Amino acid sequence: MKKLIVIMLCFGFSALNVVQAQTDQDVIKSIYNNSLTQGKSYDWLNYLSNQIGGRLSGSVNAQQAVEWTKEEMEKLGFDKVWLQPVMVPKWVRGGKEYAYIESSSGKSTTVNICALGSSVATPSLGIKAPVVEVKTFDDLARIGKDSIAGKIVFFNRPMNPKFIETFNAYSDANDQRTKGAREASKYGAVGVIVRSLNLRLDDFPHTGNMSYGDLPDNQKIPAAAISTNDAELLSTMLSLDKDLKFYFKQNCRQLDDVQSYNVVGQITGSEFPNEYIVVGGHLDSWDLADGSHDDGAGCMQSMDVLRLLKISGIKPKHSIRVVLFMNEENGLRGGTKYAELAKQNNEKHIFALESDSGGFTPRGFSFDCTDEQFEKIIAWKPLFKPYLIHYFEQGHSGADVGRLKNGTTVLAGLSPDSQRYFDYHHAANDTFDAVDKRELELGAATMASMVYLIDKYGTN
Amino acid sequence: MKKLIVIMLCFGFSALNVVQAQTDQDVIKSIYNNSLTQGKSYDWLNYLSNQIGGRLSGSVNAQQAVEWTKEEMEKLGFDKVWLQPVMVPKWVRGGKEYAYIESSSGKSTTVNICALGSSVATPSLGIKAPVVEVKTFDDLARIGKDSIAGKIVFFNRPMNPKFIETFNAYSDANDQRTKGAREASKYGAVGVIVRSLNLRLDDFPHTGNMSYGDLPDNQKIPAAAISTNDAELLSTMLSLDKDLKFYFKQNCRQLDDVQSYNVVGQITGSEFPNEYIVVGGHLDSWDLADGSHDDGAGCMQSMDVLRLLKISGIKPKHSIRVVLFMNEENGLRGGTKYAELAKQNNEKHIFALESDSGGFTPRGFSFDCTDEQFEKIIAWKPLFKPYLIHYFEQGHSGADVGRLKNGTTVLAGLSPDSQRYFDYHHAANDTFDAVDKRELELGAATMASMVYLIDKYGTN
CATH class of the missing domain: 3.40.630.10 (Zn peptidases)
Structure with a gap:
């Protein structure tokens, strides 16, 4: 017993002190x-x-x-x-994507795009088509199939800077990326270009997943993101020249x-x-x-x-x-x-x-x-x-x-x-x-x- | 009176609503x-x-x-x-500063420094001297004048990463920069090199003001900051070769x-x-x-x-x-x-x-x-x-x-x-x-x- 007390004095007390001292704060x-x-x-x-x-x-x-x-x-x-x-x-993404805006006078300006994840490829020679700019799926309904069929739908609703938590701005804008192709396809679009989900103006296209839902294979249209700077450019050019065309090419594949x-x-x-x-x-x-x-x-x-x-x-x-x-x-x-x-x-x-x-x-x-x-x-x-x-x-x-x-x-x-x-x-x-x-x-x-x-x- | 009420109905109420609606939250x-x-x-x-x-x-x-x-x-x-x-x-800083470490076998390694604000220049050919590494002013007292005189004092106390607010780490470390030269001079040092006030390890020297206090002009010694990477290097080299020398040259002037x-x-x-x-x-x-x-x-x-x-x-x-x-x-x-x-x-x-x-x-x-x-x-x-x-x-x-x-x-x-x-x-x-x-x-x-x-x- 005496021995035990000695041991406690040597080791036990200090151990006890450590335990006591270890408050949650510590x-x-x-x-x-x-x-x-x-x-x-x-x-x-x-x-x-x-x-x-x-x-x-x-x-x-x-x-x-x-x-x-x-x-x-x-x-x-x-x-x-x-x-x-x-x-x-x-x-897999395949080779680097390529895109340009072609004015109705034939002048072309390359822009920064990347395929959205899970998208199909364009035909191997790419797609060139006139552009319809929209902000929401309601815009698609309003504009209608006759004006959309055969065109590229350009989703250009910026993330809303007023949200203090940026994830809320993301949730508020990402239907364009996740469902844009699926919705535009219903109106006969041949491809979609989506403004990158980025609150900043810069040259980086932002990828991210998209889904065709239950769309049959022959209605799946290629979808790419465009940098915010180039989205602004495309929008401005469209306002001056609504007959311009957009070309893009991507080689992604689902294996x-x-x-x-x-x-x-x-x-x-x-x-x-x-x-x-x-x-x-x-x-x-x-x-x-x-x-x-x-x-x-x-x-x-x-x-x-x-x-x-x-x-x-x-x-x-x-x-x-x-x-x-x-x-x-x-x-x-x-x-x-x-x-x-x-x-x-x-x-x-x-x-x-x-x-x-x-x-x-x-x-x-x-x-x-x-x-x-x-x-x-x-x-x-x-x-x-x-x-x-x-x-x-x-x-x-x-x-x-x-x-x-x-x-x-x-x-x-x-x-x-x-x-x-x-x-x-x-x-x-x-x-x-x-x-x-x-x-x-x-x-x-x-x-x-x-x-x-x-x-x-x-x-x- | 009726007219006033009409006016109020047209303008006053909406103005009132605006005022009422403008809570501090709004x-x-x-x-x-x-x-x-x-x-x-x-x-x-x-x-x-x-x-x-x-x-x-x-x-x-x-x-x-x-x-x-x-x-x-x-x-x-x-x-x-x-x-x-x-x-x-x-x-004014004058031309870009230049510094190197010279091992006792004569091999030299350039390092990144910058003059501290308000520092005097080195002589036009620079200063080359052995180095005493310290962390605090107490170290200076402990090491003593005999071992410091004629040398460069290297203040190398890192900012303490345990402070959650980094300004506290700054306050805790910046006596080296603000008063290092003044203190080292009292022990006969010929210059001071101060570890940059930077919590990160990188190659940028960080300037900032220093003061000689009431030191007479002939006791003012030049002071420079060294990047954190180079401070680590100098410290390591010193531990292997305490006779190494440090050279630096700066041309700053107080006008x-x-x-x-x-x-x-x-x-x-x-x-x-x-x-x-x-x-x-x-x-x-x-x-x-x-x-x-x-x-x-x-x-x-x-x-x-x-x-x-x-x-x-x-x-x-x-x-x-x-x-x-x-x-x-x-x-x-x-x-x-x-x-x-x-x-x-x-x-x-x-x-x-x-x-x-x-x-x-x-x-x-x-x-x-x-x-x-x-x-x-x-x-x-x-x-x-x-x-x-x-x-x-x-x-x-x-x-x-x-x-x-x-x-x-x-x-x-x-x-x-x-x-x-x-x-x-x-x-x-x-x-x-x-x-x-x-x-x-x-x-x-x-x-x-x-x-x-x-x-x-x-x-x-």
Whole structure:
């Protein structure tokens, strides 16, 4: 007994002190300090972006990213790292697109376009046709089939700058991109050109997925995005010369589905190993750039969340998983597969957090949960004040974790500052140099801190 | 009477409705909408940065900026626009600096340096000397005169990444730059090289002002900043070869003071024309770049505050002034002069707001005021929530408006997101392309909204 007391005096008391001293404030401070001084997200992103590059689903790069992230997670000593097989669509861009405006006097001006994801190609010699400019699908109905048939429909409704959160401006404008071709085809259009979803005026065309819905193959018309500067140019030229023609050529193709994978790493929980907390982003990207913000940033942050918990000495009660979802951009097959398997295996998920809004300064979170759950979570808000995290709102979570929605799992999305996101989104300038190290690291720390609290206190 | 009623029915009621409908929420929404759809700050900044450029006090560019901003304000139809003469120091960099590290085996490696503002030149052939690396002034005392005399002191204490607000990391590190030469000289050093105040590792040396205090001329030693990458290199090389030498050459000179100006524009108040609200930034910049963030942004935002109030139909009760202060960087003469004249002319200032922390997404304000005043102001915080403005704290206001401090005037600084500021601060990359249009415009709207509320409700 005396010996025990001596041992306690030597070791026990100090251990006790450590435990007592580790308030939530202290733990969160240590998570932020660790991210800002020894974070890995930025170095990893450098590798992913500059050594692997763009990672369109089904591409060699996407497969390399799967293998590399799995290896990195194994090196981190997680309890379990594995791949979840999932078949993904494979769309390829082919050669670079080409387009010009031809005035009725025959003078031509080249413009910057790119095929929209999932679009069909033009005929091999391209398409040249007169242009009808519209802002909405109602415009199509108003103008009518007689005036649209045989022409290229030019969707030119700018993102609305009045929205403070730019994702709202995106939602408000993206029907042109996602459904423009489908709608224009019904009026006999031969192609569509869509103003890039970019709040800035510049020369980058922004790709992104589109869908023909249930349109039969022979009614699928090619769809391309045009840079905002060139959209302005085309509109101005049209107002002066309504008989001008637009030419474009693209060689994209939809191939057969191919095998790919979600990458999953896990720290197994000490008390509730069969209850899961997920943190993730999507590993695929578009092909025009290396996808540093969309969503290399979210993937690398998510990997670092587990590492930050480890190096901050946190032993989670629940099993914490990082999931790098495949194919968010043009299919959402990875998110769908993960949710399917979770259900099939009866895995109880208490929380799933996605980072897919760019690696910018974190402002907070958006939660998809019940009012009671939100009330519990919002009580933690003061813990985040020193880190200038103030945005706790109920709303959308994220496309991939959204597949886990079941009324009990709390779903959430990291909400970074959104002002610059659409400057880069799906365009050739979404590259590593557009990411700031501290902003990325603050995001990882913010995510890790929320995971720490959820793990400690639960969601109900 | 009947006629009056008819007139009221025709005009009065609608006018009444407008007035009633114009809640503070509505007015603030219209200010933000106007800034985001027809703001001028970004176009102006393009002109100031790309047509005029860097504006070091006493330079031709600084004078051009004075003339151009005065003209622009006159075009805006302010009630009064004038120049406030102020004598400013004129320091010139001369030819580009040159520096290398010479190993004891004679191999040399060039590195990126720039003279610190107000520094003396090296002798015309430069200085070559052994190097003593230190982190603090205490290190100097510990190492002692015998080991320092005849050497170059290399201050290499990095900005501390653990500070969430980077301005705190700046305050924590900048004694090396401002007082390093003065302190090292006391130990017989022949020059100082200071690690750039930059949280990032890159190749840009960051200038900024230093002072010799009351050191006699013959004890003034030249001081230069070295890029963070080269500071790391020098430190590593020193650890391997403590006998290496450092060579640098700079040709800067302090000339006689020259005439310059603050630029002031005013909308005269309808009820309290002799009570003033000031909004401003500093028009001078360092010379290595065009000073887009520091502080072209703040100047252009401040000019647009008055314009936004006008186009949003707000007729202020107090006189609102935009003041573009001259010489914040190396003398603060403009701010001092403005305060001097305000006192001399018995001008009652109720509020002065400065934007001098970069054109990044606004997060809120820092207020230097009494607790009672702060209590009144913080009650308006909910009005800013839709614009994701949440930071209302008591603290520092700004260097220029700080000169107005008298215990009754509320002083404030706009607090933008600070994560990227020191990537650009005083370096060759502080250029127009580093400024985001929306972030700049949101800042101008946030400032205008606060000015609107202060004007309407006062500060007491």
